[in-house]
Amino acid sequence: MNCSTLLCLISFILVLNVFFSSGDYIKVIFKNYSIFSGFSTPFITEEGRLMRVLEHSISQSGNPYVVLLPYVHYTDFDVHHSDFEVPPCDMAFDEDNQPFATVAKVQKFRLEPESLKLEFDVKYRCIVQGLVHGSSSGCKAKVKICPEISLLPIEKAVCGGSSAKLSSNKQKRICRELVNYPECAIKCNTEENCSKLANLTYVFVNQEDIQKHLKLGVSHFSYWLGSTLPIESRTQYVLLKEDVADWRIFRLLSIVKNLASVVCVHCGSELCQLNHLINMNPEGTSGHFVNSHGYVHDMITVSEATSYSLQGNPTAEYSWFDGYKWTIMNCRGCHHHIGWRFTSKTFVPERFFGLTRTSFRPQIATEEQE
Secondary structure, three states: OOHHHHHHHHHHHHHHHHHHHHOOOEEEEEEOOOOOOOOEEEEEEOOHHHHHHHHHHHHHOOOOEEEEEEHHHOOOOOOOOOOOOOOOOOEEOOHHHOOEEEEEEEEEEEEOOOOEEEEEEEEEEEEEEEEEEEOOOEEEEEEEEOOOEOOOOHHHHHHOHHHOOOOHHHHHHHHHHHOOOOHHHHHOOHHHHHHHHHHHOOOOOOHHHHHHHHOOOHHHHHHHHHHHOOOOHHHHHHHHHOOEHHHHHHHHHHHHHHEEEEEEOOOOOEEEEHHHEOOOEOOEOEEEEEOOOOOEEEEEEEOOOOOEEEEEEEEOOOOOOOOOEEEEEEEOOOOOEEEEEEEOOOOOOOEEEEEEHHHEEEEEHHHHHO
């Protein structure tokens, strides 16, 4: 990123912050997972007060923005709280303790007699500076938009344009002689790390999708992988907090290198192997799905699952996948809900499984060895 591009980006962020800080507080919707900028997510609610607040905020006040704030920042909150109800009081955050969130714009808005259906286009990463709670207006936030930062490779930053014709290894050798940076910092090359990620994730992520998202830039690629990989909600939140796309990529590479399987977040029972991840929707191996009660599930899809028991009979009602019936799945070890089995007599695959992201955590190789 050259100086003129960086100055333009800083000016754009300053304009956005003036826009958001000078107006009213923005309506907050709490989620139990992180939603990254550059992606869309559905939302449906049948809760009367939330319907009225959102309708007024969007159609009457002309403010099409909402703040999507992950529950994960609040360790004492029950994830089953209403999107409208939490938190119950006003909050002002210390500068070192401001939660991260995303600002989304309402792209689709449909009010029905008993429900409100929306689709959000997530625009910006932000920090929440304060929250206010009204009995009729719900929770609103004052936010500050965060910049998206991409770094020059250290050798290019140190050696400058005069070394452009030299090989990467020669540039790194010159860099070692000129500065006293740790070897790991000199070796940390984002382009190389992106290539390593592409090679390591080919087993469970379509290569065409990898190349398509890589072309959209390092920042977008890091967010896409953070949404696609089978990592838990708290790890997603750590990625959301990271200002520098290069370090986000480095974190993802560290995670992927050690991934072995996913296990139940409650009891540790193995739920699936990573090579069983499959694409069953346009978003890839994961996606956001809204049930009939308005609850949005962040779910990964796999061809095989273990350590589960079924609850109830298969039904096609409200199925997220046309032609498939779904059956509730619980963990065999602790009986917590972990997802659904989908079956079909018409399509191939005849069955697959959907695991909710809040039900599992990644099992890394070092844990298995211990």
